[in-house]
Amino acid sequence: MPARTKKAAPPRQHHSKTEARTLKRKRNQEDLSKLNASVDELDPKAFSSKNFADLPLSQATSDGLRDSHFETLTDVQARAIPLALKGSDILGAAKTGSGKTLAFLVPVLEKLFRAQWTELDGLGALIISPTRELAVQIFEVLRKIGRHHTFSAGLVIGGKSLKEEAERLIRMNILVCTPGRMLQHLDQTAGFNGDNLQILVLDEADRIMDMGFQAAVDALVEHLPTSRQTLLFSATQSKRVSDLARLSLKEPEYVSVHEAATSATPSNLQQHYIVTPLPEKLDTLYSFLRANLKSKMIVFFSSGKQVRFAYESFRHLQPGISLLHLHGRQKQLARLEITSRFSSSKHACLFATDVVARGVDFPAVDWVVQLDCPEDADTYIHRVGRTARYERNGRAVLFLDPSEEEGMIKRLEQKKVPIQKLNVREQKKKSIKDQLQNMCWKQHDVKYLAQKAFISYTRSIHLQKDKEVFKFNKLDLEGFAKSLGLAGAPQIKFHKGEDVKRIKNASRAAAAISSGSDSEDEEGTKATKKKSKDEVRTKAQKMLERTNQDVLSKHYRNLVDDGADDGEDQDFFNAKRVLRDDDFDEAAGDGPKAQPKTVSLGSSGQELVIDSKRREKLLKSKKQLLRFKDRGQKLVFDDDGNARPIYELKDEEEFRDEGPAEALRQQFVDAEAGRVRDADVEDKALAREKRKEKRAKRKAREREELGLAPTSGGAAADVQLGGADDYDPEEGLALLRSLPLPGEESGGEDEGDSGPPKKKVKKWFQNDSDVEDTDGAPARKKAKKGGKVIEMAEEPETLEDLEALATGLLDG
Template identity: 50%
Template sequence: MARKSGVRSKSTQASRKQSREKEEETFRKLQERIESYDPLVDEKSVSQFSDLPITDSTLKGLKEASFVSMTDIQKKTIPLALKGEDLMGYAKTGSGKTLAFLIPTIECLIRNKITEFDGLAALIISPTRELAVQIFEVLTKIGKYNTFSAGLVTGGKDVKYEKERVSRMNVLVGTPGRISQHLNEAVGMETSNLQMLVLDEADRCLDMGFKKQIDSILGHLPPTRQTLLFSATQSESVRDLARLSLTNPKRIGVSSDQEISATPDTLEQFYIRIPLDEKLDVLWSFIKSHLKSKILVFFSSSKQVQYTYETFRTLQPGISLMKLYGRNKQTSRLETTVKFSQAQYACLFATDIVARGLDFPAIDWVIQVDCPEDASTYVHRVGRAARFGRQGKSLLMLLPTEEEGMLKRLSANKIEPKFMNIKQKNKKTIRPQLQSLCFKDPLMKNLGQRAFISYFRAVYIQKDKDVFNVEALPSDKYAASLGLPGAPKIKIKGGTAGKEKKNASRKLVELAKLDDDGEQQQQQQKNKDDGKVRTKYDRMFERKNQTVLSEQYLHMTGADGEGTDEEEDFMTVKRQDHQLIEEELPDLSVPVSKRQAKKALSKKASIASKGNPSKLKFDDDGVAHAIYELEDEEDFKKAGDARDQKAAFVLKESEVMNEADVEDKATAREKRQEKKRRRKELERQAREEEEDYESADDNDNQLTADLDRDLEYSEDEQPVAKKPKWFETQPVRPAARDNLVEIDEPETLEDLESLTARLLNG
């Protein structure tokens, strides 16, 4: 047995050695093909993934994921990335940049023989959670036949759960904030063996305020690494980042003098000129006329997304509605992304968080309700449609003040959308329905007010003042189009540091607050040391109310210097004292005559000139309404013909009466049964009492007979007359028995005559 085991072990070792030699030979041949690759000569001959010098396991994963032919950016970048070069890739949106960096990443790990014990070897950074999830899903599909481990880390997940496992990952895909947090806090996360760094949508990472996080990440990584930077646009900030993180990079894609990459060739682009107060009406009419389409609608703020989604969902246009924005929960965002990707006909309201990198299949229309901040944002928004050669359309809504400036900036980047004219007969207004919703539901009204303020904020913070002019916006008309009774009063506080504050670490903010409190205490101690006298008024103004609602109230009103929402820090509702107009105030002077005094003191005389008083109720805006308000004649006519309304009312009341009749009949039946039970109970009690009475009478008769027989009366004592019984007063009826009649023996002549007369008459 020992010999056989030894023979088997030797044969196993030989087979392992042979497989290693075969694997090394394969890697050597692939490396020779990679080194001999000439982009100028071989680029035209390479059209499919099978033509690339990559391993069989990667080819198998690509084939099962239905990736066969390569796009232009993939042909240019993958061979150079396999050589180990640093790359700056620029290409049209929807051109397949994800595979352009995933395939070199996988091949780099395979050639370096990375295992789960080697720690972090590849790091992929994306600006949004949805894009990170999409990259991770593609990675798991094409790398399923490899042995290395991969992980996804994004905000909104359990940090402790990720910290326990992140140190064992070979490939890490995530957002800048969460990756920076793990590099700073996770124990055992080693980056000395890092081989590959990928920055996807680098310009978007910088635009979203992640510059500090990216700088922190680069500080943890070794300089001897390969870096791939991909973006759809070129900007000065991206060039600065490339100078810091890349070594002699190869620029692939558009030329350096072209600032913005072109839109897809299969995309039809349109724009309309529209007033601000008609945007929701046009959007509603468009959705109602395109129910058999897949539509993506962009707004400039999350509050507008929430308000439009809630109102349109209540009005029910006839198509599935969805919403997606940054402050939504992570689980809800992923669920919405999957649903919209799988839906055939749907409408998604979203912010610019969806504008980068996400691949939603077969989008028919991209609607931009709010003007994009620049041409780059426009390119990314419309790039969600017409991806990978498919057909698609886009529609841009421009205000009259935005039209000239925005079209000029698009034209400078070789983008020429066509003007579309909207027929007035096809446009339907939903303003009355929105007003009704805001009047009935205070929460809906609050959403409308927040949407109003957030839109003005989004316009105010834009850098291009030639296109965006907040002073030219018709606030009253826009508020009326949202269904609001009036435009909320807003106060601009200034500052555009919202993105940096939003992405700042909460722990650092708390430490800063503690530092401020410490400085305040030091200042108070210094005042004491200086000998300054603090009066009771000073202590009163320095005192902080510790009741339950004080801090919430200060936070709500903004008295503590902070707002309830970071997005609304630049403006708050302006609170002012009411201005009193003396002409409108009642006359409260002392009466100077008896007639005025009588009128002032008499209730009847005071209401004579004002009419009878009536009770009123007040709505949320403080407007008084009568308790019973009659319906307007126009509303009554809109409801339909009077006869039809009468018939419907009679039918409804008949149903109510029928239900009431059923209940009344059941009640009456119960009452009858109760009366019947009560009557039977009374009869039973009467029978029992009668039986008791008859038994008592029999006992009395027997006792009387015994006394008459036994007692002896004295001579002067007369017996007391006995009261006859009820049956003794009845006349004696002859009983017929054997044709005999029993009679008493007559004692006198009168008795005999009476008997004779009775017998003769009988």
């Protein structure tokens, strides 16, 4: 046999895994060194390529861009990304829809990748957005292009549990957030800080840096280190030195790819404006919707209350297009759902405030309608930027009051916004004033929304800073109120010196406190009212105490009787009617006074004064008269049939005459205890009788089944083996009587009987198995072999019979 060759042992598995990990680590370090060298060699000013592949990016970022179908660089991306890769601070300004999101997301991923950032290093990048919708959109893009990286990213926008967010926040490397929520976590979440932050991004920076978020941003920046990279992007960038100093920018690079352009808006956007009086705006909007049913459009309002009223009223009018509404007071889940529905719709109309005016990308929007004039030209540019995105075509129309035309067009020309005037065809316009008035008359909630919409619009116009555009005194407020369906303009109180953005961005709690503050009368003095529990208030007074007290018109306020003596007009048209003696004077003037009519309301002798026609009509309704009658008293009847009240209370003196309270209590307790004992004895005796009767019936039933005669009295004798007072010794032998006796013959039927055989009657000692069948054959089983059976003709009755039975058993 040939000698067996010994095979070499395979190398250990863990050695191969260790070597593979070592080689992979070396390759990663080599790739990282090459990447850093490429970035160092990059010249941002000389870079002129239009492809992402030509940028010095990591393989994970390049794969994410390719898988997300991002291949070509836009102008702002080609200029901003090389500068950001070199570590420079950037002020980026570009038109809406030009790709600013990727211009800062790619540098964020590359910054952390080159720093070899891990979960243990904490927060590395912070991206701040002014609105929740824009933050959600940025986070979705980050997930797409960063899918091949190992970083952890989170979305912090509020609307969810603060505790749940805090549990995951500590492990995040990249956070997309809104200023207020992020500041809350930095202040309250234990173990979370931004001391190691590498890069800070502010999207829509001009909006974040203005008065609405100034306090939150200043407090947030205090938590962040100064040795960070900062990127600011917006369509209308701020260059104020104070803003740049607040963010600690170090020699920022200003990137404005469209600064030399002839227009600040996309060239493929058609922009028009319509001059329509304020009372005709809703009519024009409804006619516009009816003429563009096969379009996808966004209608911007200046406040959320106007959005709610327009949505509810137009939803009842059914213009023929799907309607949606979005504003800042909605819950977060509802806002996300509405955003998703509008994005996926082909033909729809979205009523919205400025929460979606910046950065939010809705696909294929055909029209942007600005029903209310924007507060400045920058807001106009951001609003119209929701259409004509990524070189698509789009159209925008602006509604202007005649008093707003000159000033607003001048502001737009200064911002290089080309806009043309359109004339509305009067024959195409349809009026909806009558329908809105009918709706407000029948539906109180729609009327309430109309009042709120009127007040929010007029207050926003009053608080605008640009008085050359917004001329409050030239607005037809009465006509505007009627166009909303109201009978007249509600009474409004304006607060001077307030900033419009600060009020719009105020929290609900602050708004509730301000609305509930002491009001001032026409002379400027504060009139405070203290409610009393015993005070009787009319319906109009209760209405004014509700939360919608600021929307009630002067007509309702005249219904309230304040109790002040301001003159002869104080008693005019009050809700509480006051009767005076001269109301019943005769027509002659000097004749005797006529007393009002009185009506008796029942046997109690109560009378009702009939002093008006309303009281006369009251007599015809029994249901209404019950309010003036005494309430009935519930009665119970005793054993003798006498009626008495269900609750009888004694007088205090009568109670004291009966004796001390403690003695009465003990007497009552003793009497109740005796009554309970007597009832217990009766219950026990009754239970014993029932048990005896039950046993007697059971014995009688057993005797009937055995074919025996019943005992005297028609019932079988009870058998008790112990524990009873009426125990009979003879009954103790009942067990022995069940034994069979010798000589007993089985009784059968007579031979001479005719007819079918009858079933044999069971003997006293037989069980069910011993009964014969219907054909006469014996059904009893034979006794076991070697056993003895003693048959007896009848049951032993006496003691001698039982002794004889026992003797026979013993002999056997």
